[in-house]
Amino acid sequence: MPVIRSLSRVAKQVLSSSPACGCQPLAIAVRNISFSPRQVTSDASFHSVSFSETDHPKVLITGGLGQLGVGLAKLLRKRFGKNNVILSDIRKPPSNVFHSGPFIYSDILDYKNLREIVVNNRITWLVHYSALLSAVGEANVALARSVNITGLHNILDIAAEHGLRLFVPSTIGAFGPTSPRDPTPDLCLQRPRTIYGVSKVHAELMGEYYHHRYGLDFRCLRYPGIISADTMPGGGTTDYAVQIFHDAIKSGKFECNLRPDTRLPMMYIDDCLRATLEVMEAPTDTLSMRTYNINAMSFTPEELTLELQKHMPELEVTYDVDPVRQAIADSWPMNFDDSNARNNWGWKHDYDLPELVQTMLNFFAAERHMAQIN
Ligand SMILES: NC(=O)c1ccc[n+]([C@@H]2O[C@H](COP(=O)([O-])OP(=O)(O)OC[C@H]3O[C@@H](n4cnc5c(N)ncnc54)[C@H](O)[C@@H]3O)[C@@H](O)[C@H]2O)c1
Numbered sequence: 001m002p003v004i005r006s007l008s009r010v011a012k013q014v015l016s017s018s019p020a021c022g023c024q025p026l027a028i029a030v031r032n033i034s035f036s037p038r039q040v041t042s043d044a045s046f047h048s049v050s051f052s053e054t055d056h057p058k059v060l061i062t063g064g065l066g067q068l069g070v071g072l073a074k075l076l077r078k079r080f081g082k083n084n085v086i087l088s089d090i091r092k093p094p095s096n097v098f099h100s101g102p103f104i105y106s107d108i109l110d111y112k113n114l115r116e117i118v119v120n121n122r123i124t125w126l127v128h129y130s131a132l133l134s135a136v137g138e139a140n141v142a143l144a145r146s147v148n149i150t151g152l153h154n155i156l157d158i159a160a161e162h163g164l165r166l167f168v169p170s171t172i173g174a175f176g177p178t179s180p181r182d183p184t185p186d187l188c189l190q191r192p193r194t195i196y197g198v199s200k201v202h203a204e205l206m207g208e209y210y211h212h213r214y215g216l217d218f219r220c221l222r223y224p225g226i227i228s229a230d231t232m233p234g235g236g237t238t239d240y241a242v243q244i245f246h247d248a249i250k251s252g253k254f255e256c257n258l259r260p261d262t263r264l265p266m267m268y269i270d271d272c273l274r275a276t277l278e279v280m281e282a283p284t285d286t287l288s289m290r291t292y293n294i295n296a297m298s299f300t301p302e303e304l305t306l307e308l309q310k311h312m313p314e315l316e317v318t319y320d321v322d323p324v325r326q327a328i329a330d331s332w333p334m335n336f337d338d339s340n341a342r343n344n345w346g347w348k349h350d351y352d353l354p355e356l357v358q359t360m361l362n363f364f365a366a367e368r369h370m371a372q373i374n
C-alpha cells in the first residue's frame with residue numbers, strides 16, 4: 001500500500017496548508033506532485049505536459065460516430081488541422097468518415113486503453129460524447145448506467161491525471177418534473193426521472209467536483225434536442241424533430257410519437273457544435289460557472305409541422321403517442337434560460353425555426369439533386 005500511504009500524506013500536507021476552500025493548492029497538487037483521483041500502481045507517475053495557449057490542442061472525441069461527433073470532428077479539423085482531431089467509437093466507421101481523418105477504436109469502459117490513446121497521441125482536449133440517450137437508456141438501464149456513469153468516471157480520471165481540458169455535454173434531460181420548466185434556469189432543482197438524466201446530473205456534479213478538488217478544466221453545456229440532416233439521432237425523446245424531415249421528403253406523411261402540443265427546446269446542429277468550440281476556447285476568466293444551459297428555439301410538433309407545411313403544403317402529420325417518450329418530454333424544460341452563457345462567453349444562436357426548416361430542406365434538395373446527376 002505505499003501509494004495509498006504517500007497519497008494520504010500528500011493530501012494531509014496539502015489540506016493543512018490550504019485556505020478554507022482548499023481549491024487552488026489541490027489543483028497545483030494534481031499537476032506537480034502526482035496526486036491522482038485514481039489509485040495506481042506504484043511505478044506509475046504523472047507528469048502532464050502543459051501546452052502553451054498558442055499550440056493547437058490535440059483532441060480526442062469519444063462516441064464520435066453518433067449524431068454529433070462526425071460534425072464536431074469536421075469543425076475542429078477545419079480549425080486545428082486534420083491530424084489534430086481523433087474520432088473514436090466502438091462501432092465500425094463508414095468509409096467516408098474513415099477516410100476523412102484519424103479514427104480509432106476506443107471503448108470508454110476500458111480505462112487502460114483510454115490512457116494508452118491519450119498518452120500515445122499526446123491528447124490535450126477530450127470531448128466525451130459516448131452515452132446512451134433518454135429513450136434507449138430507459139430500454140436498457142444497466143447498460144446506460146455502465147456507459148453513462150462508469151464510463152464517465154474513467155474519462156474524469158484520465159482527464160485529471162493528464163491535465164486535459166474536458167468537455168462533457170449535458171442535456172435538457174438533466175431536469176425533471178419538479179424543475180421550473182418555463183423557463184428553466186441554470187441553477188434550480190434537478191430531479192430527473194430517467195437513467196439518462198440521472199447520469200447527466202451526476203456528470204455535471206462530478207465534473208464540477210473534479211474542477212474544484214483537482215483543478216480539472218471541466219466544461220459542460222446542456223444541449224437542447226439537436227436537429228441534423230446528415231446524421232440520425234441515437235434514440236432520444238427529441239428524435240421526432242429529425243425524423244419528420246426524412247419522412248416528409250420520402251412519403252409526405254409522418255406519424256409523431258409525441259403529442260402535438262409538446263414544447264421542447266431545440267437547436268440546429270451547426271449552432272450546437274459552434275457553441276461547443278466556443279466554450280472550449282473561452283478564456284477561463286469568462287466562465288463564472290462550469291455547466292451552462294444553451295438554447296436557440298422552442299417548438300411543438302404542431303408548430304414544426306406548420307413551418308414545414310409552408311414549404312410542403314401536402315404534408316400529413318398524424319399522432320400515435322409513445323407513453324414512455326411522452327412522460328419523459330412532459331418532465332423536461334419547455335423553454336431554456338441561457339442568459340449566463342450569453343452574458344459570460346458571448347453565446348448567440350444563428351438558427352430559429354424558419355431558418356432551421358429552410359436549411360434542412362435545402363440539404364435534402366441538394367442531396368436529391370446529386371443523386372439524380374450521379
Ligand atoms: N443529440 C442530441 O439531441 C443531444 C442533446 C443533448 C445532449 N446530447 C449529448 O451529446 C452527446 C452525443 O450525442 P449523440 O446524439 O451524438 O449520441 P448518439 O447516441 O448518436 O451517439 C453516442 C455514441 O456513443 C457510442 N458508444 C456507446 N457505448 C460506448 C462505449 N462503451 N465506448 C465508446 N463509445 C460508446 C455509440 O456507439 C454512439 O456512436 C451525448 O453525450 C448526449 O448525451 C445529445
Ligand SMILES: C[C@@H](O)[C@H](N)C(=O)O
Nearest residue numbers: 133134171236237238
Ligand atoms: C435531448 C437529448 O438529450 C436527446 N436528444 C434525447 O432526447 O434524449
